[in-house]
Amino acid sequence: MRARIWGCRGSLAAPGPETVRYGGNTSCVEVRLDGGELIILDAGTGIRPLGNSLLPELPRTIHLFLTHLHLDHLEGLGFFGPLWRPDIDLHIWGPPSPLRSLERRIARYLSPPLFPVHLSDIPSQPTFHDVPDDDWKLGGAHISARPVSHRGPTVGYRIQENGQAIAYIPDHEPALGVDLRTVEPEWISGHTVAHGVDALLHDAQYTEQEYPQRIGWGHSSTTHVVTFAEVCEVRQLVMFHHDPMHSDDQLEAILDHARQMWNGRGEGPVLAYEGMDLDLT
Amino acid sequence: MSQQEHNLVLILARGLASSIATPMFVVDPEGDLVYFNEPAEEILGTTYAEEGEMTAEEWGTAFKPQDLRTGEVVPRESLPLSIALSEKKPAHSSIQITGRDGISRSIANTAFPLWARTDEFVGAVAIFWEEKE
Numbered sequence: 001m002r003a004r005i006w007g008c009r010g011s012l013a014a015p016g017p018e019t020v021r022y023g024g025n026t027s028c029v030e031v032r033l034d035g036g037e038l039i040i041l042d043a044g045t046g047i048r049p050l051g052n053s054l055l056p057e058l059p060r061t062i063h064l065f066l067t068h069l070h071l072d073h074l075e076g077l078g079f080f081g082p083l084w085r086p087d088i089d090l091h092i093w094g095p096p097s098p099l100r101s102l103e104r105r106i107a108r109y110l111s112p113p114l115f116p117v118h119l120s121d122i123p124s125q126p127t128f129h130d131v132p133d134d135d136w137k138l139g140g141a142h143i144s145a146r147p148v149s150h151r152g153p154t155v156g157y158r159i160q161e162n163g164q165a166i167a168y169i170p171d172h173e174p175a176l177g178v179d180l181r182t183v184e185p186e187w188i189s190g191h192t193v194a195h196g197v198d199a200l201l202h203d204a205q206y207t208e209q210e211y212p213q214r215i216g217w218g219h220s221s222t223t224h225v226v227t228f229a230e231v232c233e234v235r236q237l238v239m240f241h242h243d244p245m246h247s248d249d250q251l252e253a254i255l256d257h258a259r260q261m262w263n264g265r266g267e268g269p270v271l272a273y274e275g276m277d278l279d280l281t
Numbered sequence: 282m283s284q285q286e287h288n289l290v291l292i293l294a295r296g297l298a299s300s301i302a303t304p305m306f307v308v309d310p311e312g313d314l315v316y317f318n319e320p321a322e323e324i325l326g327t328t329y330a331e332e333g334e335m336t337a338e339e340w341g342t343a344f345k346p347q348d349l350r351t352g353e354v355v356p357r358e359s360l361p362l363s364i365a366l367s368e369k370k371p372a373h374s375s376i377q378i379t380g381r382d383g384i385s386r387s388i389a390n391t392a393f394p395l396w397a398r399t400d401e402f403v404g405a406v407a408i409f410w411e412e413k414e
Contacts, residue, residue, distance in 0.1 A: 147289040178295075187287060
């Protein structure tokens with residue numbers, strides 16, 4: 001299994017000279033299973049260049065896993081080239097809601113007046129799936145999707161194949177009302193998804209100074225993400241969902257702080273950046 | 282994978298319980314008491330750390346619920362939390378309980394069921410407070 005990051009910015013795309021090292025595109029990660037199956041995690045603006053890169057050898061089937069439907073995780077979908085190909089079998093998975101189907105909720109964005117074409121007129125005619133409560137298989141991989149603490153229905157994904165596992169929880173506030181250091185693991189949102197993985201891509205949006213003004217907004221401070229990763233005993237923490245107001249220099253200062261705090265197993269934290277490859281073989 | 286974590290709604294309920302000054306119980310769908318907060322400890326005369334998780338049978342009798350007027354034992358199935366669990370609807374009552382510290386207190390308590398975002402029943406909570414003359 002391999003993964004490549006195409007977008008790791010949170011909340012809003014942030015292109016410009018101050019974000020060139022880590023990138024300005026919003027959340028999108030390409031995962032290739034050992035059998036060649038393609039899974040895409042989220043449809044932020046990073047999915048546009050990913051779609052372009054796929055064109056030379058376009059897979060017949062694509063699985064898009066959405067963690068939730070906030071715009072920074074969905075806004076690239078209309079600009080994903082394979083969406084406009086009738087010969088592509090596109091499966092879109094996302095968190096269930098008791099009120100409206102996944103298709104209807106996505107159609108609120110992919111329809112006028114917010115988008116020029118209605119979802120029902122899109123050539124690939126995607127198939128929509130609520131993520132199941134139980135694990136499921138895709139190719140040789142076991143997939144889990146579990147609700148996590150964020151605003152609105154949101155899931156984190158765990159993909160496990162041939163003894164390697166990656167967890168993706170880009171928007172997550174596990175420390176809301178919980179002391180991560182003292183509470184038992186079964187009381188920590190996302191623990192089942194992240195426990196023991198080889199790579200955890202996790203929300204790291206706020207500094208310690210910013211978090212107190214943003215409690216309950218659904219994101220983590222540096223201390224929270226480091227503590228969560230340690231408690232979950234992950235091998236590699238990849239700090240993800242960078243705040244759009246943070247420049248490259250500020251992100252590197254945040255990373256320094258995270259490394260000073262790190263007391264977990266495996267390697268120290270790293271910052272996600274566009275083009276980053278994770279080889280999980 | 283690790284031991285299954287609790288449903289997110291239960292985790293959030295526990296987070297709420299641990300953050301408020303109102304005594305609060307959290308039970309899972311089977312009725313097992315999975316958490317009570319520090320303000321509840323004052324009334325129950327014991328701590329969660331000491332008690333740990335309790336089955337419905339245990340918490341339904343441990344604090345000796347009694348009718349305020351007659352003094353008769355209130356059966357577990359008539360307690361608001363049991364009603365919230367079995368009938369999936371809110372319930373309220375005023376009763377007397379006796380804490381582990383041996384002190385009897387009159388309490389009002391309100392319980393309601395918890396449904397997860399997918400309409401999945403995941404447990405119930407009860408809030409209660411001491412009624413002082």
